Amino acid sequence: MRVLFASTRGAGHFYPLVPLIDACAARGDEVLVVAPPALEPVLAARKQPYRIGGEPPPEAIADVRARAMGLGPDDGVFLMVSEGFGRLGTAAMLPATEEACRDWRPDLVLHETFEFSSVVAAERHGIPHARVAVSAGRFTAVTDPLVGPVLDAYGSGIAGRLMASPYLTRLPASMDPSPYDVTHRYHEEARPGALPDWWGGAKEPLVHLTLGSEAGALPTAAGLYRGLLEAVGALPVRVLLTTGHHLDPADFGPQPPHVRVESWVPQEDVLREASVVVCHGGSGTVYGALAAGVPLVCVPLFADQPENARLVAGTGAGASVTPTGGRGGESVTLSADDVRGIGAAVERILTEPSFRERAGQLAEEVRNTPSADGLLGVLGG
Known part of the structure; x- marks a missing residue:
C-alpha cells in the first residue's frame, strides 16, 4: 500500500502522524510525507521520503496574527483556523499535494486535522482520505464550519466529504466523545528508557x-x-x-x-x-x-x-x-x-x-x- 501523509508546519501537528508513519514502514508500505519548509529538519532526520510544499507569504501570516491578537481568545483562534490553516495554508500547500497525488498515486491519504490541501488533492484524484486528530473532537467540530467555504471553493461538497471521512484519534472515548460518525481510536506503543538520576538518588515525587x-x-x-x-x-x-x-x-x-x-x-x-x-x-x-x-x-x-x-x-x-x-x-x-x-x-x-x-x-x-x-x-x- 502507498500512503501519503500531509502536515502543516507545527511539530505538534506532525507528531501525531509519526506512529502511523512508523507502522506503515514496519509493514513494508511505501510512504511519502508532504509538509511545509519549517518541518524539513525533522523530516530529513527520518528515513521516509518527503517533499516540501509551500508556505503562505510571511506578510500574510503576520497580518492574520495581528488581527487575531486584537480579538478575544476564541475569535482569534477561529480566525487563525479559517485564514491561516484554511485559506492561506491550503493555497500554499496545494501544488505539492496535488503533484504527489497525481504522480505518485497513493492508495490512501492521511492528513493531520488542519492540513486541508491534501483533502482537495485526494478528492480531485479519487483517493480515499482520513484525518488524524491533533485536538479534541469537540474543538475540531467547532472549527470545521470555518473551513467549509474555503474547501468548497475548490470543488462542491469537499467540505462535507472531509467531515464524513474517517476520524482517527488517540484520546480515550470516555474523555473525548467523538462527534464524527466514523471514528477510529488507536494508541502508540511507548518504549520508555531510563531517566538519568539528576537528583542524587532522591525519591520524592x-x-x-x-x-x-x-x-x-x-x-x-x-x-x-x-x-x-x-x-x-x-x-x-x-x-x-x-x-x-x-x-x-x-x-x-x-x-x-x-x-x-x-x-x-x-x-x-x-x-x-x-x-x-x-x-x-x-x-x-x-x-x-x-x-x-x-x-x-x-x-x-x-x-x-x-x-x-x-x-x-x-x-x-x-x-x-x-x-x-x-x-x-x-x-x-x-x-x-x-x-x-x-x-x-x-x-x-x-x-x-x-x-x-x-x-x-x-x-x-x-x-x-x-x-x-x-x-x-x-x-x-
Missing part, C-alpha cells in the same frame, strides 16, 4: 514542567517557565523542567539540587517516573500523560489548550488553572495568584489518590484501543 515544543518561542515564555518553577519549587518534590529548543536552560541560572532544567528529554522516559505533569494543555502532552496514567495540571495559553484543560479537569484526571496575567494568547503571563494556584493544584494531586486512579483508568482505556498497525489494517487492508 517527580513533577514534570513543560510547555511543549513551540511555546518556548513566545515573547513571555521565560517568565512563564519561571512562574512554573516558583509554583512547585518549595514543594517536597523533584522537579524536571524542559524548555524546548527555543530557550537555553543556562538562562535560568543555578537551581537547587531538587530542580533540573533541560532543553529536551524524551517524553516517554519522563512519564515513566513522573507523578504529575504541569503543562499548557497541548494535545500531545495531554495524550502522553494520560496514556501513561499520569495526572496533569493544565495551564492553558491558546488554541485548543483551554478545551483540553476542561476535558482533563472534567474527567477527574487532573486540574486546570487558567492564567489571569497579561492579555492571553501569545502575550499571556502568570500572576501571583496563578503561581499559588498551580502550586496548590500540584499539592492536591499528590495527596488525593483519586487523580492518579482516574488517570490510570484512562490509560487502561487507551491500551485497549488498536495499535497504529491494527488501525492501518482497518483503513487499508
Whole structure:
C-alpha cells in the first residue's frame, strides 16, 4: 500500500502522524510525507521520503496574527483556523499535494486535522482520505464550519466529504466523545528508557514542567517557565523542567539540587517516573500523560489548550488553572495568584489518590484501543 501523509508546519501537528508513519514502514508500505519548509529538519532526520510544499507569504501570516491578537481568545483562534490553516495554508500547500497525488498515486491519504490541501488533492484524484486528530473532537467540530467555504471553493461538497471521512484519534472515548460518525481510536506503543538520576538518588515525587515544543518561542515564555518553577519549587518534590529548543536552560541560572532544567528529554522516559505533569494543555502532552496514567495540571495559553484543560479537569484526571496575567494568547503571563494556584493544584494531586486512579483508568482505556498497525489494517487492508 502507498500512503501519503500531509502536515502543516507545527511539530505538534506532525507528531501525531509519526506512529502511523512508523507502522506503515514496519509493514513494508511505501510512504511519502508532504509538509511545509519549517518541518524539513525533522523530516530529513527520518528515513521516509518527503517533499516540501509551500508556505503562505510571511506578510500574510503576520497580518492574520495581528488581527487575531486584537480579538478575544476564541475569535482569534477561529480566525487563525479559517485564514491561516484554511485559506492561506491550503493555497500554499496545494501544488505539492496535488503533484504527489497525481504522480505518485497513493492508495490512501492521511492528513493531520488542519492540513486541508491534501483533502482537495485526494478528492480531485479519487483517493480515499482520513484525518488524524491533533485536538479534541469537540474543538475540531467547532472549527470545521470555518473551513467549509474555503474547501468548497475548490470543488462542491469537499467540505462535507472531509467531515464524513474517517476520524482517527488517540484520546480515550470516555474523555473525548467523538462527534464524527466514523471514528477510529488507536494508541502508540511507548518504549520508555531510563531517566538519568539528576537528583542524587532522591525519591520524592517527580513533577514534570513543560510547555511543549513551540511555546518556548513566545515573547513571555521565560517568565512563564519561571512562574512554573516558583509554583512547585518549595514543594517536597523533584522537579524536571524542559524548555524546548527555543530557550537555553543556562538562562535560568543555578537551581537547587531538587530542580533540573533541560532543553529536551524524551517524553516517554519522563512519564515513566513522573507523578504529575504541569503543562499548557497541548494535545500531545495531554495524550502522553494520560496514556501513561499520569495526572496533569493544565495551564492553558491558546488554541485548543483551554478545551483540553476542561476535558482533563472534567474527567477527574487532573486540574486546570487558567492564567489571569497579561492579555492571553501569545502575550499571556502568570500572576501571583496563578503561581499559588498551580502550586496548590500540584499539592492536591499528590495527596488525593483519586487523580492518579482516574488517570490510570484512562490509560487502561487507551491500551485497549488498536495499535497504529491494527488501525492501518482497518483503513487499508
